[in-house]
Amino acid sequence: MRLLFTAPPGAGHLFPLFPLAWAALSSGHAVAMATTGANVDLAARSGVPVVDIAPDVDVATEYDRLNRETNLGGVTDPATARRRGGVRFAAMADLMLDGLVRHIERWRPDVVLYDPYQVAGLVAAHLAGIPAVLHGTGLPMRTFRPALDAMTRPRQYGLAEPPTDPAAMLNVCPDSVDWQRRHRGWPMRYVPNDLAGPLPRWLAARPSRPRICVTFGSILADLGSTALRSTVDALAEMTVEVVLSKGGANGYEIGALPPNVRVADWLPLSVVLPACSAVVHHGGAGTTFGALASGVPQVILPHGGDQPVNARAVVERGVAIMVESESAEPATIGEAVRLLLGRSSHRATAAEVARENAARPSPSDALARIAELP
Amino acid sequence: MRGTLRVLVTAAPGVGHMFPMVPLAWALRSAGHEVLLVTGGRGLGAAVKSGLPVVDYAPGMSGQEISDSINRQFPAHLPVGESRIRRLADAAERVVHIARFGLDTTIRIAEAWRPDLVVHDPLNAAGLIAAAKLGIPAVQHLLGFARGAGLSTELYGLLRADFTRHGAPGLPASVVLDVAPPALLAEPPEGWSMRYLPHDGGGPLASWLLDSAGAARPLIAVTLGTETPLVAGTGTFDRIAAAAERVDADFVFALGGADPVGLGALPPNVRAKRWLPFSELLTRCTAAVHHGGSGVTLSTLAAGVPQLALPNGADRHANAGAVAEYGAGLACAPDEVTPAVLARLATDEKLRQSAVEARAAIEAMPCPADLVPRLEAAVR
Numbered sequence: 005m006r007l008l009f010t011a012p013p014g015a016g017h018l019f020p021l022f023p024l025a026w027a028a029l030s031s032g033h034a035v036a037m038a039t040t041g042a043n044v045d046l047a048a049r050s051g052v053p054v055v056d057i058a059p060d061v062d063v064a065t066e067y068d069r070l071n072r073e074t075n076l077g078g079v080t081d082p083a084t085a086r087r088r089g090g091v092r093f094a095a096m097a098d099l100m101l102d103g104l105v106r107h108i109e110r111w112r113p114d115v116v117l118y119d120p121y122q123v124a125g126l127v128a129a130h131l132a133g134i135p136a137v138l139h140g141t142g143l144p145m146r147t148f149r150p151a152l153d154a155m156t157r158p159r160q161y162g163l164a165e166p167p168t169d170p171a172a173m174l175n176v177c178p179d180s181v182d183w184q185r186r187h188r189g190w191p192m193r194y195v196p197n198d199l200a201g202p203l204p205r206w207l208a209a210r211p212s213r214p215r216i217c218v219t220f221g222s223i224l225a226d227l228g229s230t231a232l233r234s235t236v237d238a239l240a241e242m243t244v245e246v247v248l249s250k251g252g253a254n255g256y257e258i259g260a261l262p263p264n265v266r267v268a269d270w271l272p273l274s275v276v277l278p279a280c281s282a283v284v285h286h287g288g289a290g291t292t293f294g295a296l297a298s299g300v301p302q303v304i305l306p307h308g309g310d311q312p313v314n315a316r317a318v319v320e321r322g323v324a325i326m327v328e329s330e331s332a333e334p335a336t337i338g339e340a341v342r343l344l345l346g347r348s349s350h351r352a353t354a355a356e357v358a359r360e361n362a363a364r365p366s367p368s369d370a371l372a373r374i375a376e377l378p
Numbered sequence: 379m380r381g382t383l384r385v386l387v388t389a390a391p392g393v394g395h396m397f398p399m400v401p402l403a404w405a406l407r408s409a410g411h412e413v414l415l416v417t418g419g420r421g422l423g424a425a426v427k428s429g430l431p432v433v434d435y436a437p438g439m440s441g442q443e444i445s446d447s448i449n450r451q452f453p454a455h456l457p458v459g460e461s462r463i464r465r466l467a468d469a470a471e472r473v474v475h476i477a478r479f480g481l482d483t484t485i486r487i488a489e490a491w492r493p494d495l496v497v498h499d500p501l502n503a504a505g506l507i508a509a510a511k512l513g514i515p516a517v518q519h520l521l522g523f524a525r526g527a528g529l530s531t532e533l534y535g536l537l538r539a540d541f542t543r544h545g546a547p548g549l550p551a552s553v554v555l556d557v558a559p560p561a562l563l564a565e566p567p568e569g570w571s572m573r574y575l576p577h578d579g580g581g582p583l584a585s586w587l588l589d590s591a592g593a594a595r596p597l598i599a600v601t602l603g604t605e606t607p608l609v610a611g612t613g614t615f616d617r618i619a620a621a622a623e624r625v626d627a628d629f630v631f632a633l634g635g636a637d638p639v640g641l642g643a644l645p646p647n648v649r650a651k652r653w654l655p656f657s658e659l660l661t662r663c664t665a666a667v668h669h670g671g672s673g674v675t676l677s678t679l680a681a682g683v684p685q686l687a688l689p690n691g692a693d694r695h696a697n698a699g700a701v702a703e704y705g706a707g708l709a710c711a712p713d714e715v716t717p718a719v720l721a722r723l724a725t726d727e728k729l730r731q732s733a734v735e736a737r738a739a740i741e742a743m744p745c746p747a748d749l750v751p752r753l754e755a756a757v758r
Contacts, residue, residue, distance in 0.1 A: 022429055029401060029577070030747040044582065048427075049427065054582050054583065200430060201426050208491045210491070275412075368405075368408065
């Protein structure tokens with residue numbers, strides 16, 4: 005088979021696709037990753053062949069502009085979030101559609117796999133008459149319809165109505181976490197990925213004290229959140245080792261750190277989490293599901309976007325404690341972490357969910373089903 | 379899946395040792411297992427192009443410094459020379475300096491990370507010692523046609539002091555993965571056959587490559603690997619260019635580590651690139667010319683096109699010999715490349731047919747992803 009994967013700008017849309025891409029390569033299939041902007045350099049670290057599908061566009065500037073105009077940080081109203089997201093992802097999809105169509109013509113894939121927000125993937129596969137498969141990245145969702153409806157470029161190809169559904173959807177959410185019982189698509193094991201690359205030696209060693217991972221993603225500096233400082237203060241007096249990732253927000257000033265904290269501009273959570281006893285984070289899908297797959301209980305301080313919904317799901321499942329981020333005092337965060345490390349059921353439940361995830365069909369199993377698509 | 383395993387994958391400090399093990403590492407990772415790649419020097423450059431976590435066992439040492447250090451300590455192992463190794467065990471004394479490279483650091487990393495399984499290339503003794511010390515199985519991942527039987531026993535004999543110093547009681551339980559297609563071997567495969575999947579780092583696809591499909595003239599890819607041009611210079615490229623000028627085909631030179639400045643003037647049907655995704659290039663080519671390295675030999679077989687090997691040491695005669703005996707390629711000395719041999723490479727129908735059959739033989743082998751359940755079972 006020839007599989008073309010495609011993702012819009014943003015590492016969170018790109019990283020989750022690689023385990024299936026690697027499974028395909030290690031089964032002898034041909035694979036390419038079609039993306040653009042900063043994702044091209046990121047994807048080049050994956051070992052998967054990469055093609056830039058908007059090479060003539062200043063994607064970084066455009067993305068930054070859209071990001072500013074449609075930022076979801078702090079947005080809690082679902083209708084507003086969907087509308088802003090629709091504008092942003094439709095604009096990106098319109099930029100990428102021509103390049104994606106052209107690449108499909110010359111590379112001749114048998115199937116297109118797309119992130120739910122990469123609506124250009126569904127459109128381009130439809131135009132080429134090949135099956136499209138949605139690759140979930142967290143809680144089950146369909147193709148992001150507001151973006152699909154707001155695209156204008158498909159009209160240049162004589163497409164009046166956007167295509168409706170893909171040939172299949174890959175669902176990476178363990179059923180027991182899917183508390184709204186959406187159960188969409190084919191079940192597939194969630195494999196955490198962040199293209200880890202070179203590690204400092206200490207990260208490959210098992211910790212001697214309970215290790216707590218603290219991360220608020222890369223959005224932190226923009227938001228000016230006090231959550232990180234409060235969390236560090238909360239953990240300062242505990243007999244734990246704190247591993248703090250600034251999520252690439254290099255300029256962010258945390259202030260003086262207690263001696264039990266290690267800080268890094270960026271750390272690969274796919275490597276960090278399996279050795280942790282708990283994680284404190286913002287509720288981003290990658291961190292939430294990475295912790296689920298690694299069996300690590302969570303404290304979540306959601307800031308906006310899809311974070312409250314992710315937090316709700318894992319709280320309902322009994323593997324996480326939610327703390328309202330704006331008002332979080334160190335004492336509240338510390339109490340939540342102590343609860344997770346102590347006699348609460350969160351840890352055992354987290355291990356149970358990790359086993360459930362590991363028992364789901366593997367990416368290789370999903371490939372076997374994709375190969376049977378008409 | 380019966381629980382997540384930790385798998386440490388370790389390679390000698392060379393590109394050609396690390397790249398061939400990446401598809402198996404991907405297969406293990408995509409099944410949900412934790413994977414850690416441990417290597418150094420130019421092997422590190424290859425490892426970081428996998429997207430998987432990597433630890434450097436020789437921090438602060440460049441690839442060139444490592445090569446120089448090994449070559450200085452042990453001139454007999456220059457990657458270019460008279461060696462005609464067919465059985466790695468026969469060369470144990472000559473590869474022991476490579477096999478020991480990064481040894482102590484790798485074992486410290488393994489002790490701290492506590493893997494359930496170690497995968498190592500045959501020329502990496504740290505994998506053996508770490509597995510024996512931790513009481514876990516070792517997987518010897520063969521790289522080409524040189525046979526591995528007996529090498530670990532020879533290394534154990536030569537490195538007894540290192541085994542003892544690290545508290546390793548003997549050789550670990552071992553699984554062997556053999557990537558040589560059985561149809562091209564004179565004897566049965568060693569251990570489990572596993573399909574070789576061409577991989578040399580992936581990354582951005584060059585537009586001219588994507589558009590070159592269906593070109594009218596034969597296109598021949600030429601590489602001499604990473605190490606050879608650094609040691610032996612670009613003279614062989616110049617000789618191939620001179621012969622190529624009189625052949626009705628286009629040529630692409632992938633210079634690897636060589637400096638293009640050292641090249642003479644090139645004829646119009648030859649273009650030179652510093653680095654190319656060679657396995658991707660091969661999918662557009664009619665044939666390949668190379669130094670006989672394991673990776674490029676198997677990648678050319680997997681692409682189903684004929685090859686001309688110019689073997690110049692290490693295990694390269696074993697690779698070139700197996701391909702020539704099967705009929706899927708030709709071999710000659712680097713200074714014997716003529717227009718006639720290049721023309722034959724581009725046009726000989728019997729060579730082409732054998733190469734197509736060799737590809738089919740490779741595609742019939744179990745993939746790395748197929749072997750994951752067997753490896754899981756081997757641990758328990």
